[in-house]
Amino acid sequence: MKILAFAASNSKTSINKQFVTYATSVFKSDYKPDAEIEILDLADYELPFYRPDREEEDGVPPKAKEFYDKIGAADALIISFAEHNGFYTAAYKNLFDWMSRMTKEVFQGKPAVLLSASPGKGGAGNVLKTAIGSAGFFGMDVKASLSLPNFYDNFDTEKGILTDKETEEKLRTALQTLL
Ligand SMILES: Cc1cc2nc3c(=O)[nH]c(=O)nc-3n(C[C@H](O)[C@H](O)[C@H](O)COP(=O)(O)O)c2cc1C
Numbered sequence: 001m002k003i004l005a006f007a008a009s010n011s012k013t014s015i016n017k018q019f020v021t022y023a024t025s026v027f028k029s030d031y032k033p034d035a036e037i038e039i040l041d042l043a044d045y046e047l048p049f050y051r052p053d054r055e056e057e058d059g060v061p062p063k064a065k066e067f068y069d070k071i072g073a074a075d076a077l078i079i080s081f082a083e084h085n086g087f088y089t090a091a092y093k094n095l096f097d098w099m100s101r102m103t104k105e106v107f108q109g110k111p112a113v114l115l116s117a118s119p120g121k122g123g124a125g126n127v128l129k130t131a132i133g134s135a136g137f138f139g140m141d142v143k144a145s146l147s148l149p150n151f152y153d154n155f156d157t158e159k160g161i162l163t164d165k166e167t168e169e170k171l172r173t174a175l176q177t178l179l
Contacts, residue, residue: 004074006040009082010091016080019117050097064098080115083124105139114145123149144174
């Protein structure tokens with residue numbers, strides 16, 4: 001089973017990347033030791049801003065096609081969303097917009113667990129809700145979701161693990177839906 005995971009953030013110190021990386025390690029150790037895990041970094045997929053005339057001139061950038069193909073090659077997705085002003089980060093939205101120019105089935109029918117994290121009490125819940133709300137339209141089969149508020153109180157950034165037992169249990173339950 002191939003799992004593709006990424007944080008919808010291009011921050012080099014992304015808390016969502018830490019969270020999603022931990023989620024993949026739990027999935028592998030608790031459920032599928034032979035799972036093949038690939039974790040992508042959005043910083044490696046920086047693209048020019050989407051512009052209709054740019055698309056007409058140059059087409060969809062190869063990096064957007066590459067990301068789309070990575071999704072296509074996976075059996076399941078684990079994504080953790082960062083929230084900027086209640087919505088997707090610009091880096092993710094731009095990549096998503098470019099991919100959506102190939103087909104609206106951006107996620108190619110893949111099952112997915114959607115996560116989100118923020119340092120505040122909202123846990124990036126707004127962007128998570130947005131992602132879940134539109135998932136079906138873009139060909140994503142959302143199996144479960146989990147928002148992590150107060151990240152620095154609930155996650156040990158040195159060890160890279162969740163410290164809150166209740167959240168840990170919810171994460172396990174969410175990940176189990178991918179089996
Ligand atoms: C421009 C900007 C807007 C933000 N807006 C929100 C927000 O609407 N809700 C929220 O929970 N956190 C917000 N934050 C704080 C982010 O949750 C925090 O920076 C978090 O670390 C982002 O996730 P990441 O580290 O995975 O990139 C914002 C941060 C920035 C820089």
